[in-house]
Structure formats: C-alpha cells, structure tokens
Amino acid sequence: MTVDELGPAxxxxxxxxxxxxxxxxxxxxxxxxxxxxxxxxxxxAEDVVQETxxxxxxxxxxxxxRSGFRTWLYAVLRNKAYRATGQEIRLxxxxxxxxxxxxxxxxxxxxxxxxxxxGHPDAGHWSTPPEARFLPETAxxxxxxxxxxxxxxxxxxxxxxxxxxxxxxxxxxxSEVEELAGIPATTQRSxxxxxxxxLRGALECYTTGQCADPTHLHAEVR
Amino acid sequence: xxxxxRPGPVEPDCVEFVNLAHQLLDADESTWDRxxxxxxxxxxxxxxxxxxxxxxxxxxxxxxPALPTDDPRLLTALKALENRPNPTTAHRST
Numbered sequence: 346m347t348v349d350e351l352g353p354a355x356x357x358x359x360x361x362x363x364x365x366x367x368x369x370x371x372x373x374x375x376x377x378x379x380x381x382x383x384x385x386x387x388x389x390a391e392d393v394v395q396e397t398x399x400x401x402x403x404x405x406x407x408x409x410x411r412s413g414f415r416t417w418l419y420a421v422l423r424n425k426a427y428r429a430t431g432q433e434i435r436l437x438x439x440x441x442x443x444x445x446x447x448x449x450x451x452x453x454x455x456x457x458x459x460x461x462x463x464g465h466p467d468a469g470h471w472s473t474p475p476e477a478r479f480l481p482e483t484a485x486x487x488x489x490x491x492x493x494x495x496x497x498x499x500x501x502x503x504x505x506x507x508x509x510x511x512x513x514x515x516x517x518x519x520s521e522v523e524e525l526a527g528i529p530a531t532t533q534r535s536x537x538x539x540x541x542x543x544l545r546g547a548l549e550c551y552t553t554g555q556c557a558d559p560t561h562l563h564a565e566v567r
Numbered sequence: 568x569x570x571x572x573r574p575g576p577v578e579p580d581c582v583e584f585v586n587l588a589h590q591l592l593d594a595d596e597s598t599w600d601r602x603x604x605x606x607x608x609x610x611x612x613x614x615x616x617x618x619x620x621x622x623x624x625x626x627x628x629x630x631x632p633a634l635p636t637d638d639p640r641l642l643t644a645l646k647a648l649e650n651r652p653n654p655t656t657a658h659r660s661t
Contacts, residue, residue, distance in 0.1 A: 360648060362645060362648060365645060365648060366636055366641060366645060367633075367636075369634070369641050369644050369645065370633040370634040370635070370636060370638070370641055371633045373633070373634050373638075373640065373641065373644075374630075374631035374632070374633065374634065375631060378630075378631060391640070394640075394644075395640070395643060395644055398644035398647060399644065399646075399647040400647075401647075402644065402645065402647035402648050403647040403648075454585050454586065454588075456585055460581060460582050468580075469580030469581060469582045469583070470580060470581045470582075470610075471581050471612040471613075474611075474612030474615070474616075475612055475615045475616050475619055476615070477615060478615055478618040478619050478621075478622050479619055479622035479623065479626070480622040480625060480626070487626075490626055491626060491629060491630060494623075494626050494627065494630070495630060498630075509627065513624060513627040513628065514627050514628065514630050514631065516628070534589075537589070538589045541589060541592075541620060541623060544623055544627075545619055545620060545623050548619070548622075548623060548626075549619065
C-alpha cells in the first residue's frame with residue numbers, strides 16, 4: 346500500500362520500513378524548503394530535517410491528530426529549528442507577526458508603468474499588456490520554468506518565501522500557517538500577493554522578455 | 568407603467584482588475600461577479616494576466632517531487648526507526 350492509501354499517521358504507527366521510506370521521501374523536500382526559511386544555511390536546514398525525522402520516527406514525538414499531519418510535522422521541525430538557532434519559541438496568538446514585511450516594493454502587483462496613466466484617453470487600461478500565459482493548455486509542467494521559479498523563490502524576502510511555500514507549494518490553509526508561523530491571515534494575503542507578483546514577473550521576463558526588474562533577464566538559473 | 572433605468576455595477580478597469588486578480592485566484596470561478604466575467608470577456612490582456620497567475624500556481628505546486636528511494640538522507644532518517652520503542656510495550660508501565 347502507498348502512503349496515500351494508508352494515511353501518514355497509519356504508516357507511522359505500523360512502522361513498516363518500506364512504507365515509512367515512502368513517507369519520508371514524500372515529505373522531505375517540503376520540510377527542507379520550510380527549514381531553509383528558518384535557519385541560516387542549507388546545511389543547518391538539512392540537520393534540522395534529519396533531527397525532526399529522528400524524533401518522529403524514533404517515537405519521541407507522537408502525532409495525536411489534533412492538526413493535519415503536515416502541520417504537525419512542520420511544527421516539530423519549526424521547534425527543532427528554533428532550538429538550533431537559539432530562538433525562543435514564541436508563537437502565542439498575541440505575539441503573531443502584525444506587519445507585512447516591507448521589501449521595498451511600492452508596486453505590489455509588479456505592473457508599474459504598464460497601464461495608461463490618469464488623463465490618458467485609455468487611462469486604467471494596459472499600455473504594455475502581458476503577451477502570453479506561461480504554460481500552454483496542453484503542455485506538461487516545464488522543468489526549465491520550474492528552475493527559474495525556484496531561483497526566484499530563493500530571492501524572495503524570508504516571510505514572503507515562507508508563506509508562498511506553505512500556502513502555495515505545500516497547500517496549507519491560512520489558519521494552519523497562522524498556527525505554524527504566527528502570521529495572521531490578512532498579513533499572509535499581503536505577503537502572498539507581493540510574492541506572486543514578483544514570481545510572475547520573473548516568469549514573464551524569462552518567457553517573453555518583458556522585464557520589470559532587469560536583473561531577472563540575466564538571473565542565474567540554479 | 569414607467570420603467571426606471573438602473574445602471575448595473577460598473578465593470579472594473581484593468582487596474583482594478585489586477586488589484587482583484589489575487590482574490591479571484593483564491594475564489595471559485597462560479598462565485599465571481601458578472602462584471603468580472605464581462606471584463607475578462609472583453610479584455611484579453613487581463614485574461615492573460617489571470618492565466619499567468621494560475622500557471623504560476625501550477626508551477627509552484629509541481630516544485631519538489633519526492634526524494635528518490637536511494638537518497639542517502641532518507642536512509643539516515645530511517646535509522647531512527649531502529650531506536651523506536653516497541654509500540655506493544657512502550658506504555659505498559661503507565
């Protein structure tokens with residue numbers, strides 16, 4: 346049986362090595378991405394993920410089903426990361442992050458200069474419209490675009506990256522992210538919009554050469 | 568009988584549409600206002616902008632496939648299983 350068929354909690358409880366390997370393989374990449382938003386280096390992030398699995402698989406942390414499995418797993422990881430960096434775990438509801446991270450973007454949608462200005466006969470409409478979508482209807486996901494996106498994700502401010510990863514990549518809900526990262530839903534929305542705008546801009550620059558930020562054009566794709 | 572003309576809500580312009588686009592992305596298309604559909608039908612650039620955001624989401628969700636099963640990090644993590652207390656005896660003393 347697969348992890349999907351059994352459910353992650355059942356896989357953990359059974360402790361079958363083959364099934365657990367599937368579970369670890371599935372969750373490891375997302376955990377690593379989340380860890381990289383919490384600790385200062387990739388090596389430290391790997392360590393935190395390993396410590397998390399050692400605690401979870403070694404039976405030191407028990408899943409009680411009060412939250413989703415991924416949320417619980419990421420909470421264990423977050424606590425390991427905070428201990429590793431010497432931070433206090435301060436995620437009480439009254440200590441949530443209240444202010445969106447300011448990243449110097451005065452153009453939250455990434456379309457500065459692309460609409461006709463007030464007073465123009467076509468004010469409020471596109472002067473430099475977007476040319477084409479990124480993925481043709483029938484095409485499979487493009488690996489090269491994935492690399493462009495991953496590179497730009499790495500350049501996002503930490504909080505924006507954290508929210509995009511948790512909400513868009515891992516599919517957590519706003520309340521799960523609030524519980525995990527202490528970021529209120531309204532703040533998440535703002536961070537998410539800014540991050541999406543920046544990522545969209547990077548993909549547009551790469552695919553069509555329409556570059557709001559010229560550094561995107563020659564950005565190294567890792 | 569008299570007929571009173573009531574103009575419908577004003578269709579958004581492109582700037583307003585872009586401001587709404589992220590909310591539209593998070594909402595079911597069937598719940599969008601009629602004016603949104605009308606704007607999209609008459610404005611190919613805004614349609615492209617919205618589809619670009621959808622494509623971005625698709626790409627984000629495809630990031631990071633599972634590790635291959637022979638990845639050494641996986642094997643290191645699995646060593647923890649060997650130290651796991653036996654579930655049949657772990658809570659016997661409580």
